[in-house]
Amino acid sequence: MAYIRRNDKSFGIKQTPKETLEKWYYLMALGRTLDERAPNYLKQAIGWSYHAPYAGHDGIQLAIGQIFEKNIDHLFPYYRDMLTAISAGMTGEEIILNGISKATDPSSGGRHMSNHFAKPEWNVHNVSSCTGNHTQQASGVGRAFKRYNHKGVVISSQGESSVSEGYVYEAINGASNEELPVIFVFQDNGYGISVPKKDQTANRKAANNFLGFKNLQVFHCNGKDVFDSMNTMSEAKKWVIENQKPAIVHASCVRIHSHSNSDRHELYRDKGELEYVQAADPLAKYRRMLVNYGRFTEDELNAIDEKVKQEVKAAHKAALAAPDPDPKSIYDFLFPDAYAAGKFGNGVHTETGTPVKLIEALNTTLKEEFRSNPDTFIWGQDMANKDKGGIFNVSKGLQQEFGPERVFNGPIAEDYILGTANGMSRYSDKLRLVVEGAEFADYFWPAMEQFVDSAHDYWRSNGKFSPNITIRLASGGYIGGGLYHSQNIESALASIPGVRIVYPSFADDAAGLLRTSIRSKGITVFMEPKALYNSPKAATVVPDGFEVPFGKARIRRQGTDLSIITYGNTTHMSIDAAERLEKEFGYKVEVVDIRSLVPLDKETIIASVKKTSKALIVHEDKVFAGFGGELAAIVAEEAFTYLDGPVMRVGATNTPVGFNRILEAAILPNEQKIFDAALSLIKY
Amino acid sequence: MAKKEIKAALIYSFATKKTSTAAKLIKDNLKELTLKEIDAESINANDLEAFDLLIVGAATWFDGELPTFWDEQIPALEDINLKGKRVALFGIGNQVDYPEHFGDSIGLLADVFTSTGAAIIGPTSTEGYTFEDSKSVKNNQFVGLMLDFENQHNLNESRIKSWCNQIKKEV
Numbered sequence: 001m002a003y004i005r006r007n008d009k010s011f012g013i014k015q016t017p018k019e020t021l022e023k024w025y026y027l028m029a030l031g032r033t034l035d036e037r038a039p040n041y042l043k044q045a046i047g048w049s050y051h052a053p054y055a056g057h058d059g060i061q062l063a064i065g066q067i068f069e070k071n072i073d074h075l076f077p078y079y080r081d082m083l084t085a086i087s088a089g090m091t092g093e094e095i096i097l098n099g100i101s102k103a104t105d106p107s108s109g110g111r112h113m114s115n116h117f118a119k120p121e122w123n124v125h126n127v128s129s130c131t132g133n134h135t136q137q138a139s140g141v142g143r144a145f146k147r148y149n150h151k152g153v154v155i156s157s158q159g160e161s162s163v164s165e166g167y168v169y170e171a172i173n174g175a176s177n178e179e180l181p182v183i184f185v186f187q188d189n190g191y192g193i194s195v196p197k198k199d200q201t202a203n204r205k206a207a208n209n210f211l212g213f214k215n216l217q218v219f220h221c222n223g224k225d226v227f228d229s230m231n232t233m234s235e236a237k238k239w240v241i242e243n244q245k246p247a248i249v250h251a252s253c254v255r256i257h258s259h260s261n262s263d264r265h266e267l268y269r270d271k272g273e274l275e276y277v278q279a280a281d282p283l284a285k286y287r288r289m290l291v292n293y294g295r296f297t298e299d300e301l302n303a304i305d306e307k308v309k310q311e312v313k314a315a316h317k318a319a320l321a322a323p324d325p326d327p328k329s330i331y332d333f334l335f336p337d338a339y340a341a342g343k344f345g346n347g348v349h350t351e352t353g354t355p356v357k358l359i360e361a362l363n364t365t366l367k368e369e370f371r372s373n374p375d376t377f378i379w380g381q382d383m384a385n386k387d388k389g390g391i392f393n394v395s396k397g398l399q400q401e402f403g404p405e406r407v408f409n410g411p412i413a414e415d416y417i418l419g420t421a422n423g424m425s426r427y428s429d430k431l432r433l434v435v436e437g438a439e440f441a442d443y444f445w446p447a448m449e450q451f452v453d454s455a456h457d458y459w460r461s462n463g464k465f466s467p468n469i470t471i472r473l474a475s476g477g478y479i480g481g482g483l484y485h486s487q488n489i490e491s492a493l494a495s496i497p498g499v500r501i502v503y504p505s506f507a508d509d510a511a512g513l514l515r516t517s518i519r520s521k522g523i524t525v526f527m528e529p530k531a532l533y534n535s536p537k538a539a540t541v542v543p544d545g546f547e548v549p550f551g552k553a554r555i556r557r558q559g560t561d562l563s564i565i566t567y568g569n570t571t572h573m574s575i576d577a578a579e580r581l582e583k584e585f586g587y588k589v590e591v592v593d594i595r596s597l598v599p600l601d602k603e604t605i606i607a608s609v610k611k612t613s614k615a616l617i618v619h620e621d622k623v624f625a626g627f628g629g630e631l632a633a634i635v636a637e638e639a640f641t642y643l644d645g646p647v648m649r650v651g652a653t654n655t656p657v658g659f660n661r662i663l664e665a666a667i668l669p670n671e672q673k674i675f676d677a678a679l680s681l682i683k684y
Numbered sequence: 685m686a687k688k689e690i691k692a693a694l695i696y697s698f699a700t701k702k703t704s705t706a707a708k709l710i711k712d713n714l715k716e717l718t719l720k721e722i723d724a725e726s727i728n729a730n731d732l733e734a735f736d737l738l739i740v741g742a743a744t745w746f747d748g749e750l751p752t753f754w755d756e757q758i759p760a761l762e763d764i765n766l767k768g769k770r771v772a773l774f775g776i777g778n779q780v781d782y783p784e785h786f787g788d789s790i791g792l793l794a795d796v797f798t799s800t801g802a803a804i805i806g807p808t809s810t811e812g813y814t815f816e817d818s819k820s821v822k823n824n825q826f827v828g829l830m831l832d833f834e835n836q837h838n839l840n841e842s843r844i845k846s847w848c849n850q851i852k853k854e855v
Contacts, residue, residue, distance in 0.1 A: 003795040005762045013759050188747075204747050204784050222749060252747055280745065280752050289756055 011230040013293045021295055022304070024226060027065070028058055028283050029308045031083035034095050037312065038115075039261050046320070047100035048114045052080045053257040057187050058282035060223030060251035062087045063233040064157055064185060072152040074123040074141045074426065076134040080187065081157055085117035088124055092312050096319035103325045109462035110325040115260075120464040125426060128453040132162030135171035135184060136416055136450060140423015142180030146244070147377070147405055148427065153240050154182040160250075161192025163206040167449065170416040175246035176213040177411070182246045183236050187223055189255035194268045207250030215245045223251025224282040254280050333463035334498055335599075338550050339519035347512050347548030347595070355539035358532050361507035362394050362514060364542070366434070369518045370402050373432060376518065377424065379410045380417055380436025380472075391439045392474055392533055414438045414447035418471065422454045425467040432518050434470045441473035441527065442487040454523055455498035470517040471525045475503070476569050476620050477668050478531040482659025488568075488621035488652075493525055494597050494630070500550055501597040503527040505571035508540040509595050512548030520550075529568045537572045551599035555608070559590030562682050563608040565631055566618040567594045570650075570669055574618050577675040587682050597627055605631070606639045613644040614681050618674055623651040645684035650677045690855055691734065694719040695727065696741035697753060702776050702833045703741045709841060710739065710774065713848035717855075725753040729760035736769055737855055738802070742793060743776035748785030748819060750792050758796055767801030772851050773828030774844075779815040780835045787830045791819030794827040804828070805854045806847060812839070 006012050013021075035055055041048035054061055057080065065087020068075045077084045082095060094106050098117055101110035107118035107126055118126035127134040138156035145152060162168065163186055175182045186207055190197050203209055207218050217239055221232035229251060236247045254277040258265040265274075290296040341347065356364070370376045378398060382391045384407050389396035399407040410417040414437060421433045438444040444451075451471075458466040477486030494501055502517065502524060504510040510528070517524035532538035556571060557578050564574040571593045578589035592608050594601060609615045615635045617628035632647040653667045692714075696707045698721075711719055719739065722731075732738060745751050750758075773794060777787025794804050807825045813832070820826050829847040831840050 003799055005799055006759050007762050014763075190746075204782065208784075222755075224752075225755065252749065254746070276745075285752050285756060292756070293759065 006227065009227070009231045010234055011227045013227065013289045013295065016227070018295060021290060024062055025286065025290065025296070025301065026304050026308065027087050028062060028083065028286065029305055030092055030311065031061070031086045032058070032283050033308050033312050034092055035082055038099055041100055042261055050114045050260060050262075051099070052115050052260045054080045054082050055256040056189060056254035056277060056280070056282065057223055057251075058083060058286070059226045059229035060185065060187055060221065060233070060253060062226055063229035064155055065089070066230065067233045067237050068155060069152065070122040074125065074138070074152070074154045076125050076127050076138050076154070076156045077117060078127065078131060078134075078158045079113070079115045079129065080159065082115065082117060084157060085124065089122065090117060090119055090124070091315065093315035093318050094119070096315055097322055100319060101325070102319060102322040104322045108460055111462055112460045118461070120461055123426070126457070126461040126465065128456070130449055130453055132158040132165045132168050133419065133449055133453060135168045136174070136419025137423035137426065138182050138184070139171045139175045139178070139180050139416070140420035141426050142175060142182040142246070142423070143178060143420055144424045144427030144431070145181055146178070150427070151241065152181070153237050154180075155185060156182060157185040157187065159192065160186045160188035160197055160206045161195065161200050163209070164200045167415050167419065170411070170413040171419065172210055172213060172216070172246065172248070174411065174413070174416050174420065176216045179215050179245045181240045181244050183233075183240055184246065184248045186248065186250045187253050188250060189253040191255055191259065193259040193263055194265070205250050207248045210248055217245070217247040219247060219249045221249060221251050223253040224280050224285065226282065226286050256281060333459050335500065336458050336466040336521035338500070338522065339516050341512070341516045341547035341549040343545065343547045344512065344543070346552040347509065348554060349508065349543050349546065351541050351543045353541045356507055356542055357534050358507040358510050358538040359392065359394055359534055361511040361542050362528065363396060365511045365514045366395060366398060367401065369515060370398065370406065375428070375430045376432045376434065377406050378434040379408045381410055381412055381439050383407065383409045383436060385409065390436055392530060394472070394528070394533070395436070410435075414444060415450050418447040418450040418454065418469070421469045422450060422457070422467045425469065426465065429466070429468070429521070432468055432470075434472060434518060437471040437473045440481070440485045441475035441489050442484050444473060444489060451493070451499075452496055455496045458522065459498055466521050467523055468521050469523050470514070471523065473525065473527055474530040475527040476529050476531060477657050477664060478569060480659065480661050480664060482664075483656050486657040486664065490525070490527055490597060491621050491625060491627040494627055498523070500524040500599065501527065502550065502595060503529070503567045503597060504595055505529065505532065505568055505593055506538050506540045508542045508546055509548055509554065509593070511542045512546040513595065515545075515547055516550060527568065531569055532572070548595065551596050551601050553592050553594045553596070553601035553604040555590060555604070556593045557589065557591040559588040560612055561587045562589045562614040562616060562678055563592060563605075563612045564589060564616045564618055564674070564678065565592045565594060565605055565608070567597065569620050570618045570674070573669065573671040573674050576671045577678055580675055581678055581682070585679070589678060602634055602638065605635065609635055609639040610642045613642055614684070615639070615643065615647045616678050616681050617647065617649045618669065619651050620668060621651055622654050623649045624654040626651050645681055648677055648681050650674050690717060690736050692717045692719050692737040692739065693722050693732070693735045694739045695722045695724050697724040697751065699725060700743065702831075703743050706774055706776065706831055706840065706844065707741055709844045710848060713845050714851065716852060727757055729757060729764050733764050733766065738769065738771045738797075739774070739851070740771060740793060740797075741774045741776070742789040744782065744785065744787050744789040747782065748788035750789050754789070754793070761796050762799055764800055766797060769802045770805045770855065771797040771802045772806040773804065774831065774847070775820060775828060776831050776833060777818070778834045779813055779832050783814070783816040786813070786815035786818040786820075787826070788819040790826070790828045790830070791822065794820070794822065806851050808847060
């Protein structure tokens, strides 16, 4: 490749206008002053207990912030990106407010860890500490850019060590395959805390691992050099916008200090190495060049230093005076607004007519919602190939009607499926996204890190960002599916705050809850009992536009002798058992289908127990650590005085679900097991 | 050759250990030349135009970079005129720990000096080295002398001697 003179490039010490050089020096001096002051806040017990110093990354961080255009581009900084945030426009005071976790911290109001700088209103995103997982979200924003013909770039920034994470490969594979306008920046300082990069991957430069990826341009730059970083980031942005394809910028940096203030790098770096990286200090280099090339005098730079000093002093004073978060606010922004589904009261109806199967109810509702809202999208594995529409054909015909831009396949990468949904949500609050989270619910585990992270988002951003996603999962057994095809995962998911979980048993509830989920802000896990898709038992009349609000149980059978509290497949078994109990013994058993695990209709449950004085919790999932444990505890705590017997539970054994039908039957609950337990409790 | 015929400079950072050691050996092997030693950390680029031959040494920093003090000089070096002048480069690299960027520094410097009109002299064979890639390999040979203190320290003297003989012939 022909040599391009530095003096002929867009940015250089000789050709860059003085006011630009001055602005950069000011930003770099401001950043470094804050970077060096940050540990003092911990020493004085004020806060900022997590600080990852950026010194040594100055060039690339300045450049990322400078090429970022507010409200046009999207930026995903990582925890070391202090100068990136400052260069993008955040003030010193805002940086300190985040550092010391004040209520007015623009990133999270003191909820997220310090050194996680964000300004969601500019699209400088609040990201996870699960470092590098925002690459998937960046790809999601890139997809939204394409769908809405938005001209801008998404910039994702991370350290080189986190590139080792599988989700990063998924993100870049997806960006390459979908040709998404994303710049993935790897800031390479040679270490993942104490782990040298030779222990991460074979190539010295992790970006070179991606050279075989189609549609992807890999750029390298000296992240310690302002001009090389500015030229490279500008070139990368231009290339990405012109080609509408992704790029990686690998920036070689140094880490002058320890990983963070809980790390002591002298334990693994010798004096020679520390002197070596100090000699490469980017700020010192830039300052020398400004003077040596006659662009600034020492006095001029000293004046800027003094201005920065005074500014930081004032920022410090203002930040210290800022309010702390109110402990009463902890429940704020746990869930964004749900769609106010009031058309059918608490989600019941008395309509008569021809029953439709649960699968048809889902299919029809999806189509109705997609017709009424053009900002809806659905994807997942096996989603759309000719007549195949979803692994169980729930989404049959959607692609034919709504096109491949809105209905499309995802790769075999559950985390990417969910992570890009999170990312697309960041493009606009109006989007409503539906994903088939996995082929079967118990294949969902690879997506758990995006699930957990997405569950945090609304709370963590202090209400500034909510992923608006319906996660459909074909759940449960009774199909002879065995491991990864027949197991329930809702108890694990319910342990994570910030997501709604619904689990209908009948076609009408499935339609009503799906409509509410798609229309709501926030994340809803929509569990589909796949054994009931075509079951006549689950078929019902579904009124036009039927709606079921979240957190409203439905009494499927009235009774006075015992309350069975259940959901999903076991609702039907419980009803059958109740009918037998009445027929054979005359007992009147009430069956409460909770429909919604989170939020939970405690009022209906308690009222039922109050009436019957006996509670039997039934679900398909394991009894041990199943969601029934939570239900039982609620009944015990809040309805103890009404009870005339112990709260009992029926569910699966504490084993995996076996493939052979004999094993499956021995493991999962059934009508007889429920019948026996109910009878025993009634007689207690 | 007569000493007065060529005005030559030996440029390297005086603060370095390995590069300085190599420079000393080079000087010892080029007694026929009067070499003005210049500290690379305080170069005035314009002064270099006064020389006929520049012998320039640089280690490779990090993953294929010039030392910072050299890197800072590039914009100044690009604007001097070395047409008709010769530049001989010696570099320090580590082929075991940095096989993908072995001794990149003198390749980077070769590009810069070539852009000033200078002729690069003193290429050497890559035989005897094991590495994956190097910006210092052009036309299947190193643009100058390559030394590996960490892994082939015992070959330094013979390599320097041989290269200096080559330089003498070329000038």
